[in-house]
Amino acid sequence: MSKKINLESLSESISLKGKKTLISGAGSGIGRAISYRFAEAGSDLLLLDINEKGLISTEKCLDPFICKNQNYVLDLSKKEEIDKFWENLGQDIPDILINNVGIYPFKDYLEVDASFYAKTLEINLDSVFWMCQNFIRKRKKSGGIIVNTSSIEALVPFKEDLAHYSISKSGVIALTRSLARDYGRKGFRVNGILPGAIKTPGTDSLVKTAITKLQLNLIKTGYDFNRRLALGRWGKPDEVAKVVLFLSSDLASYVQGVMIPVDGGFLAS
Numbered sequence: 083m084s085k086k087i088n089l090e091s092l093s094e095s096i097s098l099k100g101k102k103t104l105i106s107g108a109g110s111g112i113g114r115a116i117s118y119r120f121a122e123a124g125s126d127l128l129l130l131d132i133n134e135k136g137l138i139s140t141e142k143c144l145d146p147f148i149c150k151n152q153n154y155v156l157d158l159s160k161k162e163e164i165d166k167f168w169e170n171l172g173q174d175i176p177d178i179l180i181n182n183v184g185i186y187p188f189k190d191y192l193e194v195d196a197s198f199y200a201k202t203l204e205i206n207l208d209s210v211f212w213m214c215q216n217f218i219r220k221r222k223k224s225g226g227i228i229v230n231t232s233s234i235e236a237l238v239p240f241k242e243d244l245a246h247y248s249i250s251k252s253g254v255i256a257l258t259r260s261l262a263r264d265y266g267r268k269g270f271r272v273n274g275i276l277p278g279a280i281k282t283p284g285t286d287s288l289v290k291t292a293i294t295k296l297q298l299n300l301i302k303t304g305y306d307f308n309r310r311l312a313l314g315r316w317g318k319p320d321e322v323a324k325v326v327l328f329l330s331s332d333l334a335s336y337v338q339g340v341m342i343p344v345d346g347g348f349l350a351s
């Protein structure tokens with residue numbers, strides 16, 4: 083006599099039907115790819131970016147799917163804008179929060195001034211801090227899912243001129259783990275990703291600048307960086323999006339406080 087195993091099917095586990103997801107930095111690169119896969123998985127979307135044109139292009143990519151999506155143009159470096167956004171949401175509270183927004187400008191440590199430093203921290207770390215706080219306050223009774231975006235640079239500061247960036251992304255790891263510990267028993271699953279070497283408009287423009295301005299140190303680091311990619315190639319935004327989808331779905335129901343590298347093996351080499 084065979085025993086029946088009563089398990090949710092894999093397609094049910096990965097489905098986000100009936101859920102609402104908020105994605106920051108949704109107007110480009112990895113954020114756009116996440117929007118696409120989450121729409122395919124059945125989630126409604128709240129898409130945030132400072133760049134309205136980018137959001138409109140993301141929206142166009144979602145045509146094949148039946149999902150409700152709403153665009154919000156806001157500057158996530160400003161706490162007042164973040165708080166106002168959450169205040170105005172009313173009952174439209176997302177179940178899932180994806181903090182993807184980030185900037186990665188290169189600057190020699192000795193040339194970094196207070197406003198440049200503050201801007202990097204405000205966008206990359208503070209926005210994640212305030213977004214999570216608002217989300218957890220709004221969902222105190224029901225719990226929810228958070229996925230934060232750090233970087234391989236937080237663990238291995240490989241490229242020069244990114245001290246400000248590495249600090250901001252290390253903060254994202256600390257925040258993710260702290261919230262995972264503090265709110266796990268209250269129904270929140272909080273995890274993160276460590277992307278590296280993902281081909282996006284953001285990284286494309288860095289490569290272009292390095293080549294056109296003949297920044298030899300950056301070209302050399304780029305060469306060494308590529309040699310360290312165990313898979314021997316750069317990744318696609320969609321390869322990050324699928325990991326974010328995994329973390330946000332029931333497939334990862336017992337995963338808490340982890341930072342998953344999505345880096346072609348960079349950290350392992």
Ligand SMILES: NC(=O)c1ccc[n+]([C@@H]2O[C@H](COP(=O)([O-])OP(=O)(O)OC[C@H]3O[C@@H](n4cnc5c(N)ncnc54)[C@H](O)[C@@H]3O)[C@@H](O)[C@H]2O)c1
Nearest residue numbers: 107109110111112132157158183184233277279280282284
């Ligand atoms: N691409 C990579 O290889 C890589 C590696 C490590 C980490 N990351 C991280 O992944 C995330 C996405 O990276 P990407 O390569 O897709 O970047 P990208 O530059 O292609 O997209 C970033 C998006 O954030 C938006 N944005 C920037 N400042 C904003 C602000 N103040 N308010 C609202 N929106 C703002 C931009 O308009 C853009 O649409 C970032 O957090 C980045 O640090 C990327």
